[in-house]
Amino acid sequence: MINKPTNTTKLIFSTIIAAVIISSMPVSAHASVYSAQQGVTMASGYNLAGVSGSLTVKDSPFISASGVITGHRDYMVYMNLPSGDSLGAGYFAYKDTSGVVHIYDMTYDYFGSSNVGHNLYRTMTVGQSFTATVQQDSSTSNSWTASTYFGDFNDVAYGSIDTRGAIAGSTARNLAYTYASGVDDMPGYFDVLKTAEWVSGSLSFDKYFSQNAQYKCNALNGYALAYLASYSGTPKIDNVGTGPRDYTVSGCSIANSNSAWDAFGE
Amino acid sequence: MSMNKKFILLAPVIVLALASTIFLTTTMASKNDQVSATSNACLPTTLDSVTFKYPIKQPVMDPILTGYKLQAVDQNAADVFLWYSDHPLCQVHGLPDELYRGSILVIAAYNPNMGDSATEAQKELNNLKGSTAKLQMIDVNGYKGIGWEPFQGADVVKLNGTVLDSKPIPMPGRVEFFNDHDKTWYSVSGMRSMNELLQIALTIPK
Numbered sequence: 272m273i274n275k276p277t278n279t280t281k282l283i284f285s286t287i288i289a290a291v292i293i294s295s296m297p298v299s300a301h302a303s304v305y306s307a308q309q310g311v312t313m314a315s316g317y318n319l320a321g322v323s324g325s326l327t328v329k330d331s332p333f334i335s336a337s338g339v340i341t342g343h344r345d346y347m348v349y350m351n352l353p354s355g356d357s358l359g360a361g362y363f364a365y366k367d368t369s370g371v372v373h374i375y376d377m378t379y380d381y382f383g384s385s386n387v388g389h390n391l392y393r394t395m396t397v398g399q400s401f402t403a404t405v406q407q408d409s410s411t412s413n414s415w416t417a418s419t420y421f422g423d424f425n426d427v428a429y430g431s432i433d434t435r436g437a438i439a440g441s442t443a444r445n446l447a448y449t450y451a452s453g454v455d456d457m458p459g460y461f462d463v464l465k466t467a468e469w470v471s472g473s474l475s476f477d478k479y480f481s482q483n484a485q486y487k488c489n490a491l492n493g494y495a496l497a498y499l500a501s502y503s504g505t506p507k508i509d510n511v512g513t514g515p516r517d518y519t520v521s522g523c524s525i526a527n528s529n530s531a532w533d534a535f536g537e
Numbered sequence: 538m539s540m541n542k543k544f545i546l547l548a549p550v551i552v553l554a555l556a557s558t559i560f561l562t563t564t565m566a567s568k569n570d571q572v573s574a575t576s577n578a579c580l581p582t583t584l585d586s587v588t589f590k591y592p593i594k595q596p597v598m599d600p601i602l603t604g605y606k607l608q609a610v611d612q613n614a615a616d617v618f619l620w621y622s623d624h625p626l627c628q629v630h631g632l633p634d635e636l637y638r639g640s641i642l643v644i645a646a647y648n649p650n651m652g653d654s655a656t657e658a659q660k661e662l663n664n665l666k667g668s669t670a671k672l673q674m675i676d677v678n679g680y681k682g683i684g685w686e687p688f689q690g691a692d693v694v695k696l697n698g699t700v701l702d703s704k705p706i707p708m709p710g711r712v713e714f715f716n717d718h719d720k721t722w723y724s725v726s727g728m729r730s731m732n733e734l735l736q737i738a739l740t741i742p743k
Contacts, residue, residue, distance in 0.1 A: 386693055
C-alpha cells in the first residue's frame with residue numbers, strides 16, 4: 272500500500288525542486304552599474320503618476336559586441352512602481368554582425384512575474400529628438416502607458432499596489448561593457464525632465480526633476496552623467512548629457528553612486 | 538648658485554603648489570556639479586529614519602536563513618525596501634541584481650485604498666494572470682496573497698511584435714500578501730524556493 276504524501280513531504284519536495292531549478296539557472300552579469308542614470312522621488316502627498324523627457328539621438332553609440340541583446344544600449348525615461356516593476360520609453364541601439372548600428376524607438380517593461388521586454392517600433396537616425404513619456408492611465412489605475420517616437424506606445428497593467436509611481440528616472444545603460452574610447456560609449460541627451468501628478472482629474476507634468484524630495488544617481492565604469500541645466504533653480508538635473516562621447520565630466524560622483532534606483536531588470 | 542641648483546631646490550615647492558591648485562580646483566568644481574540632496578553615504582541599516590503610516594513589521598530571518606539581518610533600508614515616496622543579507626550592503630545594486638547576490642528583499646507599501654485581504658489577493662491574481670510565473674494563492678497569518686517559485690524568464694527584444702532575440706534570465710521567487718489591518722502590502726523576494734520565502738513571511742508579525 273502506498274501512502275499519500277503529507278503536506279510536509281510536499282513542501283520538502285517542492286523546496287528540493289525549486290533548489291534544483293535555481294541552481295540550474297544561469298546568473299550572468301547585469302547592467303545596472305554600466306549606466307549613466309538618475310532617479311527622483313517626490314514629496315509626500317505628490318502621487319507620482321508620470322515621467323517625461325525630451326530625448327535626442329545624440330550619436331550612434333560605439334558598441335563592441337554584436338547581437339541584438341548582447342551589446343545593446345537603452346536610452347529612456349522610466350517609472351519604477353511600488354511592486355518592483357518598471358516601465359520605460361525611449362530608444363534602443365544594437366550592432367549587427369556586419370558592424371552596422373541600428374537605432375529604434377522603444378518601450379521597455381520589467382515584470383517580476385514574467386519577463387524583461389524591449390519593444391521596438393521604427394528606425395531612428397542621429398539627430399532626431401522626441402518626447403518620451405510613461406504615465407498612469409487614470410488616477411486609480413494600475414495600468415501605465417509608455418509612449419515614444421511617433422506615438423508608438425505600450426499599455427501595461429501591473430499589480431494591485433501599482434496605482435502610483437515610486438521613482439521617476441532617466442537612464443542610458445548597457446549590459447556589461449565598460450567605457451572604452453571608440454569601442455564602447457553611451458552618448459545621449461535628455462532635456463525637460465519632468466514628473467506628473469493628477470490635478471482635478473487631469474494629468475499634469477508640473478514638476479521638474481530638480482524639484483525632487485530625494486535624488487540618486489549612478490555613473491560608473493567610465494560613464495558620465497553631465498549636469499547641464501535646471502529649469503527651477505538648482506540642481507542642474509533637468510537637462511543631462513550621458514557619455515562619454517560629447518559629455519565626459521560627470522556631475523554624479525562615484526562617491527554618491529547608487530544603482531538601486533535604476534530601472535529594474537537587466 | 539647656478540640655475541640648475543635653484544631649480545632643484547624650488548622643484549618640490551612648485552610641485553606642491555601645482556598639486557594644491559589642481560586639488561582645490563577639482564574639489565570645488567566637483568562640489569558645484571554635485572547635487573546636495575544626493576545620498577553619499579551607505580544606506581541606513583535600521584528603520585529609525587523611516588516615516589510610514591504604520592510601524593513596518595519585520596521578519597525574523599534566523600534560523601530560516603542563518604546570519605541574515607537587515608543590512609539596508611531604502612525608502613521612496615511610495616514604499617520602503619528592506620534588504621536582508623548575510624553580508625554588509627553599503628550601496629545596494631539594482632533589482633534583481635542584488636537578489637542574484639543572495640539578498641532577500643522585503644517591500645512594504647502603504648495603500649490607503651486597500652480593500653479586504655481576500656478581495657485584494659483575488660484582484661492581484663487576476664491582474665497578473667498572464668504571467669510566466671505559476672501564481673499560487675497563499676495565506677500569511679490570516680492575510681491572503683499570492684506567491685510564485687523562482688523561474689526561468691527571458692529578456693526579449695521584439696520589433697513590431699516579432700521576436701528579434703531572446704535570452705533566458707533567472708527571475709526571483711516572491712510571496713506577497715495584503716495586511717488589510719495596516720493597509721500595507723508586503724512582499725518577500727529572493728532566489729529562494731517559495732516555501733522558504735513563505736516561511737520568512739510567516740515571521741512578519743500579524
